[in-house]
Amino acid sequence: QKEVEQNSGPLSVPEGAIASLNCTYSDRGSQSFFWYRQYSGKSPELIMFIYSNGDKEDGRFTAQLNKASQYVSLLIRDSQPSDSATYLCAVGYNQGGKLIFGQGTELSVKP
Amino acid sequence: DGGITQSPKYLFRKEGQNVTLSCEQNLNHDAMYWYRQDPGQGLRLIYYSQIVNDFQKGDIAEGYSVSREKKESFPLTVTSAQKNPTAFYLCATGQGAAGYGYTFGSGTRLTVV
Numbered sequence: 001q002k003e004v005e006q007n008s009g010p011l012s013v014p015e016g017a018i019a020s021l022n023c024t025y026s027d028r029g030s031q032s033f034f035w036y037r038q039y040s041g042k043s044p045e046l047i048m049f050i051y052s053n054g055d056k057e058d059g060r061f062t063a064q065l066n067k068a069s070q071y072v073s074l075l076i077r078d079s080q081p082s083d084s085a086t087y088l089c090a091v092g093y094n095q096g097g098k099l100i101f102g103q104g105t106e107l108s109v110k111p
Numbered sequence: 112d113g114g115i116t117q118s119p120k121y122l123f124r125k126e127g128q129n130v131t132l133s134c135e136q137n138l139n140h141d142a143m144y145w146y147r148q149d150p151g152q153g154l155r156l157i158y159y160s161q162i163v164n165d166f167q168k169g170d171i172a173e174g175y176s177v178s179r180e181k182k183e184s185f186p187l188t189v190t191s192a193q194k195n196p197t198a199f200y201l202c203a204t205g206q207g208a209a210g211y212g213y214t215f216g217s218g219t220r221l222t223v224v
Contacts, residue, residue, distance in 0.1 A: 008151070034212045043201055043215040044154075088153060092212070097142050097161070097205045098169075099213060103153040 002027045004091050006102035014110050019076040021105050023089030026070070032092035033065055033072045034099065037085045044088055048074060079109045114138065117202050117216035123224045124189065124196060132187045132219045134202035142205040143185035144213065147171060147198045154201065160185055189221065197223050 003026040013019045021035075032051050036044035050056045050063040050072065062075040072091075076083055089102040115136045124130045134143065142161045146154040156169030160179040174193025179185055189196045199220050203213035 004153075006153075032212070043218045045215070046212050049212055090212070097211070098144070098156065098159060099205075100156075101146075101154040103151075 002030075002091070002093070002100050004089055004100050004102040006087075006089050006105045008103055009106040010108050011105055012108045012110060013079050015079060015081060017079050017109075019079045019083065019107055019109070021074040021076075021087050021089075021107065022071060023073065023102055024071045025089075025091045025100075027091070027093070028067070028070065030067075030070075030091045030093060033063070034090040034092065035061075035063060035072075035074045036088040036090060036101075038088060038104065039085045076107075079107075081109045081111050083107060084109050115202060115204055115214060115216035117200075117219050119219060120217065122219055122221045124221060125224060127191045129188055129190050130221070132189070132200055132202075132221070134185045134187065134216055135183055136185075136204045136216075137183060138204055138214060139182075140204035140206055140214070141182070143179070144203045144205065145169075145175075145177065145185070145187045146201045146203065148201060149198050157187065157200075196221055 005024045035048040037047050038044040048063040050065045056063045060077045064073045086104040086106045088104045090099040118133045144159040145157040158177040160166035176188045201218050202216040205213045
């Protein structure tokens, strides 16, 4: 059984701080890794993806992947109240292009 | 505009009823997926289809059925055998390979009354 684990939170950070979200996965055959943001009552939207070990930066967002330790993280710099949402980690497998999702981490950014 | 249309946005089901959730896409994606999300939880895979006229069960297929008669359409039927159907249902499309991620529809919120 492939598993993806996240801390459910809530994670609370002050405005302007760095928010750090973590995710671990069980299957070493995992090939692609995604972070989705989901606002309350809305559908998930893709914000980052990463395939190779190391860091990938896009604006205020940085995804970090360590395949040896089987974890992927998302850093949000200069956090804003509009970043308050649930962040879903997803891991991809070639079988059917399926993604396995973690349970999500709720982030609250306080003004 | 390319996208995924899920309808209806809200759906109410009486006990013992079958209901069908619609998912239509014009992204020309081969793969389509149905997920269920319960409050405070992640997404659980119900069914997926990689090509027309073929589909596979996901982790929680019991009480659900699907069809894929056209590339653009992947309707989900919630049958009376699904004892706890109240949830947020999300349809997604992908290019069938693990590296591309999904595009999601706006979801259907199903409530049993």
